[in-house]
Amino acid sequence: MKHEEDETVKGVIYRDADGNEVFQPAGMVILASFPLSNVRLLLLSEIGEPYDPESNTGVVGRNFSYQITGSMDLYFKDHQFNPFISAGGSGQVIDDFSPDTFDTEQHGFIGGSYIYTTQGPGGAIGALRTPPGTPQWGSEWKKQVREHYGHHMMLGTTGTNMSYRDVYLDLDPTYKDPHGDPLLRMTYDWKDNDLRMTEFMAARMREIVAQLQPDYHTESVKQRGDHFDPSSYQSTHLTGGAIMGTDPKTSVLNRYLQHWDAHNLFVMGASAFPQNMQHNPTGTVAALTYWSAQHIRERYLDNPGPLMSRS
Numbered sequence: 001m002k003h004e005e006d007e008t009v010k011g012v013i014y015r016d017a018d019g020n021e022v023f024q025p026a027g028m029v030i031l032a033s034f035p036l037s038n039v040r041l042l043l044l045s046e047i048g049e050p051y052d053p054e055s056n057t058g059v060v061g062r063n064f065s066y067q068i069t070g071s072m073d074l075y076f077k078d079h080q081f082n083p084f085i086s087a088g089g090s091g092q093v094i095d096d097f098s099p100d101t102f103d104t105e106q107h108g109f110i111g112g113s114y115i116y117t118t119q120g121p122g123g124a125i126g127a128l129r130t131p132p133g134t135p136q137w138g139s140e141w142k143k144q145v146r147e148h149y150g151h152h153m154m155l156g157t158t159g160t161n162m163s164y165r166d167v168y169l170d171l172d173p174t175y176k177d178p179h180g181d182p183l184l185r186m187t188y189d190w191k192d193n194d195l196r197m198t199e200f201m202a203a204r205m206r207e208i209v210a211q212l213q214p215d216y217h218t219e220s221v222k223q224r225g226d227h228f229d230p231s232s233y234q235s236t237h238l239t240g241g242a243i244m245g246t247d248p249k250t251s252v253l254n255r256y257l258q259h260w261d262a263h264n265l266f267v268m269g270a271s272a273f274p275q276n277m278q279h280n281p282t283g284t285v286a287a288l289t290y291w292s293a294q295h296i297r298e299r300y301l302d303n304p305g306p307l308m309s310r311s
């Protein structure tokens, strides 16, 4: 809830267990509800001008970006990987194809991608791999699961995603939550740059596959002309929508994650990233949060007001 006269927010409104709206006054509000919810709550609260892709004006919802992924699954009949003794996040990364590490221009794209392999925990369902053409149930499926469990490794790529004028978040004109508030709408598709980069990275993965010489491998790699498919899991590293910047006409926040239009509102999270630069976001989210918290503690609390001038 925004106080128009002194450019501050007054607090938050929430619903209690009985469904009643409660106003909680606050001297300072920190919005940190995951990038998509940050954007939705800003839009629902009407704080900051919503982005309009037609006129290229407004700020809330712009610069939404994602990541583009690809993977290959390698089967080795004579090797046992023991996936059940692994920690979920353990793995290896090749960073030689990340942004600014090589000349991407000659390959027809900007950005970059890391290649990784993880030895995920051998969960009862997630770790089951069967060769193409295997039925999804019955004795043949059981036979293939027995023969293939622990004989697979994966290679994956996770790539950059630039922000584009026609990729954005706004409030859905049709769908609402049970309280009658609009849901968030994502307008998104892959661009040629993403698909060209993925093609290049798939070729790099195939070089590794050729060296490792599995008995066979399968590929899940996006092709030129493919469209974004929200029905399958790819990445939850969503960024942008309430970005930081130096110009209030193109950003929601200043570099201290402080809202340009309400100096006692700080918005933490990957919604502040202007582009998605491929690496997993949480380390940077934490670093920016510490950075913002330091400036709140050392500068803002004693002297509340904008930490950066608007000009």
Ligand SMILES: Cc1cc2nc3c(=O)[nH]c(=O)nc-3n(C[C@H](O)[C@H](O)[C@H](O)COP(=O)(O)OP(=O)(O)OC[C@H]3O[C@@H](n4cnc5c(N)ncnc54)[C@H](O)[C@@H]3O)c2cc1C
Pocket: 032, 033, 034, 035, 037, 236, 237, 268, 269, 270, 280, 281, 282, 283, 285
């Ligand atoms: C399946 C999955 C795998 C991931 N793997 C990785 C990874 O390997 N590496 C990596 O770097 N990142 C990963 N991420 C991303 C990572 O989870 C996020 O970057 C990180 O959690 C963001 O931190 P946050 O504080 O911005 O949001 P969150 O951690 O999502 O915290 C937001 C909090 O706000 C609460 N909230 C939301 N709305 C409201 C509301 N209206 N009122 C009150 N509370 C609210 C939520 O319940 C939540 O507790 C993954 C995410 C998912 C979903």
